[in-house]
Amino acid sequence: MNIAPVTADDAFAESVDPSVSCSSCDAVCCRLTVVVMPEDRIPRHLTTDTAQGLEVMARDEEGWCVAVDHARMCCSIYEQRPAICRKFAMGSPYCRDERATYREQMLRGIPLVLRDE
Ligand code: SF4
Numbered sequence: 553m554n555i556a557p558v559t560a561d562d563a564f565a566e567s568v569d570p571s572v573s574c575s576s577c578d579a580v581c582c583r584l585t586v587v588v589m590p591e592d593r594i595p596r597h598l599t600t601d602t603a604q605g606l607e608v609m610a611r612d613e614e615g616w617c618v619a620v621d622h623a624r625m626c627c628s629i630y631e632q633r634p635a636i637c638r639k640f641a642m643g644s645p646y647c648r649d650e651r652a653t654y655r656e657q658m659l660r661g662i663p664l665v666l667r668d669e
């Protein structure tokens with residue numbers, strides 16, 4: 553009997569919860585610090601520099617990336633979003649952690665503030 557070896561892709565696929573959807577989420581991953589890489593082509597007015605000299609996506613006072621289109625709850629620069637955003641997988645453990653943290657904040661009435669500063 554042939555048994556295919558378990559690959560990193562298989563392991564990742566198994567860690568993804570397919571019931572999670574961005575369409576029923578408040579874009580909570582867009583409240584994390586997003587480092588802009590040199591290859592990224594992001595309009596400069598949407599970014600800022602940290603004290604450590606990193607270029608990051610600018611955020612509003614509640615911590616959301618300024619590229620979030622709140623009316624449509626989506627990324628307004630989706631086609632040119634930073635590489636780090638492209639790698640953030642819907643339903644992954646990291647995604648689910650962020651959703652759980654946000655849900656807890658909302659339930660407990662904890663004000664939204666900048667994260668990961
Ligand atoms: S990737 Fe996850 S945290 Fe980000 S918007 Fe989609 S469901 Fe929400």
Ligand code: SF4
Nearest residue numbers: 582617619620627637
């Ligand atoms: S660039 Fe787009 S996908 Fe990335 S954090 Fe900002 S709104 Fe979210």
